[in-house]
Amino acid sequence: MNWVDEVNWNEQGLVPAIAQEVNSGKVLMVAWMNRQALASTAETGKATYWSRSRQKLWRKGEQSGHEQIVRELRIDCDNDVILMQVEQKGGIACHTGRQSCFFQRLEGDKWVVVDPQLKDPAAIYKL
Amino acid sequence: MNWVDEVNWNEQGLVPAIAQEVNSGKVLMVAWMNRQALASTAETGKATYWSRSRQKLWRKGEQSGHEQIVRELRIDCDNDVILMQVEQKGGIACHTGRQSCFFQRLEGDKWVVVDPQLKDPAAIYKL
Numbered sequence: 688m689n690w691v692d693e694v695n696w697n698e699q700g701l702v703p704a705i706a707q708e709v710n711s712g713k714v715l716m717v718a719w720m721n722r723q724a725l726a727s728t729a730e731t732g733k734a735t736y737w738s739r740s741r742q743k744l745w746r747k748g749e750q751s752g753h754e755q756i757v758r759e760l761r762i763d764c765d766n767d768v769i770l771m772q773v774e775q776k777g778g779i780a781c782h783t784g785r786q787s788c789f790f791q792r793l794e795g796d797k798w799v800v801v802d803p804q805l806k807d808p809a810a811i812y813k814l
Numbered sequence: 815m816n817w818v819d820e821v822n823w824n825e826q827g828l829v830p831a832i833a834q835e836v837n838s839g840k841v842l843m844v845a846w847m848n849r850q851a852l853a854s855t856a857e858t859g860k861a862t863y864w865s866r867s868r869q870k871l872w873r874k875g876e877q878s879g880h881e882q883i884v885r886e887l888r889i890d891c892d893n894d895v896i897l898m899q900v901e902q903k904g905g906i907a908c909h910t911g912r913q914s915c916f917f918q919r920l921e922g923d924k925w926v927v928v929d930p931q932l933k934d935p936a937a938i939y940k941l
Contacts, residue, residue: 792887
């Protein structure tokens with residue numbers, strides 16, 4: 688597919704992808720995609736990433752139910768970052784049970800947790 | 815500085831940093847920071863990146879005047895992505911003269927330019 692070839696894949700064949708909540712504009716998370724993950728995201732309309740730690744495709748929400756329905760896919764001027772507008776199922780993107788993975792804010796010289804846990808991770812991942 | 819040490823720097827000593835416009839929530843750009851760039855960003859309150867192509871520190875706007883005044887710094891749950899809330903001077907983040915670098919949208923099987931150029935790049939970078 689031509690549009691997949693137009694991505695400037697890095698030396699590992701990956702590109703970072705940002706998931707932004709379509710209604711609130713909140714940046715939820717950043718993860719990585721390979722060619723298959725990006726193609727699958729576009730085909731299924733569900734955000735699919737490449738897990739570098741597990742070295743496998745990872746459809747977001749496959750365990751947690753917290754799927755991301757993709758409303759729009761964009762790419763930046765260098766063709767090396769993807770930006771998705773998503774509908775976040777369950778209102779939780781982070782494996783810690785928070786809405787967004789960006790829950791630590793720099794205050795003076797410390798990273799401080801500033802967003803609440805909405806759900807116990809143990810309750811999210813029991814299967 | 816401890817808070818800089820808490821970042822999970824990649825093998826090149828870099829971390830991706832997202833600049834999000836504080837009022838609109840628009841994602842403006844993603845670039846890379848090394849330790850010095852991140853520390854300088856926090857100290858000066860102006861977004862400073864590491865240019866991989868030029869291999870030097872790059873204070874955003876040093877040539878274009880399009881500085882990013884940093885209102886908030888966050889880090890994600892893996893400590894490997896930075897999210898900044900910024901005030902974008904001149905309303906233009908992209909070197910192409912657009913508000914955001916994410917001006918190409920996937921439509922069917924094509925990336926289509928969907929956002930207007932606000933300024934001619936030749937006019938931005940004449941110095």
